[in-house]
Amino acid sequence: MAKIKDTDxxxxxxxxxxxxxxxxxxxxxxxxxxxxxxxxxxxxLYDSNYxxxxxxxxxxxxxxxxxxxxxxxxDFIMSIAPELDNFNMFLYTYDYHNLKVIMKSEYLGIDxxxxxxxxxxxDIKKLNYAVKERDxxxxxxxxxxxxxxxxxxxxxxxDPQVIDIIFDKYCYExxxxxxxxxxxxxxxxxxxLQIDTINLKTYVRLRxxxxxxxxxxxxxxxxxxISEQIFIKNYDETFEKFADELFAFDLRDEFIEGTESLxxxxxxxxxxxxxxxxxxxxxxxxxxxxxxxxxxxxxxxAKDNEIKIARIILAGKIAGISSELIKERLRETYV
Numbered sequence: 001m002a003k004i005k006d007t008d009x010x011x012x013x014x015x016x017x018x019x020x021x022x023x024x025x026x027x028x029x030x031x032x033x034x035x036x037x038x039x040x041x042x043x044x045l046y047d048s049n050y051x052x053x054x055x056x057x058x059x060x061x062x063x064x065x066x067x068x069x070x071x072x073x074x075d076f077i078m079s080i081a082p083e084l085d086n087f088n089m090f091l092y093t094y095d096y097h098n099l100k101v102i103m104k105s106e107y108l109g110i111d112x113x114x115x116x117x118x119x120x121x122x123d124i125k126k127l128n129y130a131v132k133e134r135d136x137x138x139x140x141x142x143x144x145x146x147x148x149x150x151x152x153x154x155x156x157x158x159d160p161q162v163i164d165i166i167f168d169k170y171c172y173e174x175x176x177x178x179x180x181x182x183x184x185x186x187x188x189x190x191x192x193l194q195i196d197t198i199n200l201k202t203y204v205r206l207r208x209x210x211x212x213x214x215x216x217x218x219x220x221x222x223x224x225x226i227s228e229q230i231f232i233k234n235y236d237e238t239f240e241k242f243a244d245e246l247f248a249f250d251l252r253d254e255f256i257e258g259t260e261s262l263x264x265x266x267x268x269x270x271x272x273x274x275x276x277x278x279x280x281x282x283x284x285x286x287x288x289x290x291x292x293x294x295x296x297x298x299x300x301x302a303k304d305n306e307i308k309i310a311r312i313i314l315a316g317k318i319a320g321i322s323s324e325l326i327k328e329r330l331r332e333t334y335v
Contacts, residue, residue, distance in 0.1 A: 004083045006292035012080040013291040016299045019076075022049045023335045024306050029313070033326050038062075038317045045069075045310060062314045066307050071119050073303040077296055086293060089178035089191070090300055092140075094120035095127065096171040099143065102131045103163050107154060142177075146170035165219050172198075176223040186294045190282055190301070195224035196249065197275040203231055204239070204259060204271060225249050239263075254278050269329055276331045280305050284334060302334035309333065 024032075028044055035041040038059040046056065051065045074091070078084055094117050105112045116124050126138050134151075136144035150166050172195050179188040199221055206216050213235040220228045226249055234242045239259040246252040258271030279301075286298025309331055316326040 004086070004293075008082040009293055009296065010291050012082065013295045015080050016077075016295050019049075020299065020335055023302065024048055024309060024333055025335050026333050029309060029330065029333060032310070032313045033317075033323050033330075035317070038314060041313060041317055050310075059314070059318060062318075063311075066311055067117070070304070070307055073300065074119050077300055081296060086178075086182060087296070087300070088121040089175045089187075090297070091119065091121035092171055092175055092178075095122050095143065096146075096167045098124055098127050099131070099147070100163055100167050102128055103147070103150060103154075104160055106131065107163075108160065140174060142170040142174040168219075168221060172221050172223055182293065184293060184297075186282075186286060186289070187297055190279070190297075192224050193279060193282055195221050196226050196251065197279065199224055199226060199231065200246075200251065200255060201268070201271060201275065204262065205268070207235075207239075208262075226251075251278070273329060273331055276305065276308075280332055280334065287334075298334075305331055305334060 024044075028048065032041040032044045035044065042056070042059060042062065042065070045051070045065065050069050051057065057065055074087075077087060081087055098116050098120055101112045101115045104110070118124060120127075122139065122143075130136050130139050131147065136147055139147075146167050146169075149170075150163055153162055153166070172191070176188070176191050176195070179191045182188075202219055203216060206219075213232050216231060216235065217228065220231065222228070226246070230245050234245055240256065243252045243255045243259070246255050254274045258274045261270035262268060283298050283301045283305075286294040289295055289298075312329050313326055316329070
């Protein structure tokens with residue numbers, strides 16, 4: 001098959017640019033937060049092309065609307081992309097999520113089918129079949145390796161956490177390998193930054209739980225720019241001192257701000273938000289690329305961020321949380 005060139009994305013990039021105008025701006029987000037009712041907040045989403053204006057849902061079913069929007073976004077990208085396989089890496093997290101649900105359901109004897117999502121690269125029926133029949137021929141190599149390792153390890157220790165650890169390890173390795181194959185620095189840097197922020201959040205959580213460095217070593221995800229040795233060597237340092245190690249990775253200020261908020265409030269929400277904004281700021285650079293795979297990837301990730309924003313607002317309004325508190329939790333917008 002001929003190699004895909006940036007110019008092959010001219011049409012699809014133009015399509016993406018044409019619908020970015022419907023995305024949630026900062027002003028639209030403010031309008032949702034300040035809406036008198038949750039119905040009025042939902043109306044902002046309908047005006048931004050969410051759902052079907054002729055089949056509006058009740059406010060308590062907002063998750064259905066967000067799920068539809070998520071699937072619609074991926075279906076749109078798949079309908080215009082010149083090479084579909086290039087986008088599978090952004091669907092792998094949903095495949096691995098589904099495999100976690102299926103494996104835990106089997107081992108723990110529970111029905112968690114309501115937690116499955118239908119936006120992965122592999123149909124849920126195929127995933128269920130693969131696990132039930134122990135036939136991994138329809139999966140990727142990494143998914144098969146992860147399942148084989150879990151089937152070998154879990155019966156020995158019966159720890160459900162090991163399922164998450166093993167799947168996460170293989171998932172991000174697969175995502176990074178896919179990114180490398182595209183020869184796109186923008187995408188590879190994004191995946192590496194994603195891995196770094198996950199490792200940093202894990203490091204902070206384990207430190208607050210007084211877990212030792214050897215436990216961190218078990219859950220550390222390879223592939224980021226921050227080596228495992230940096231974490232281990234400085235494991236018992238204060239957060240402020242550890243932050244100095246992050247200067248070279250342009251994460252020092254974010255780490256300090258997030259951990260200072262954690263010490264003041266006891267909550268991880270600021271740290272989560274700050275790292276999400278860091279990732280989005282990287283994605284925003286795609287807006288300045290004239291054409292290529294980057295604008296499509298940027299739109300995909302930006303829509304994930306947008307749907308997360310909508311979820312925070314709607315859940316907050318239904319729970320009666322004040323506008324000020326909702327604003328504290330919100331991520332930046334892409335447009």
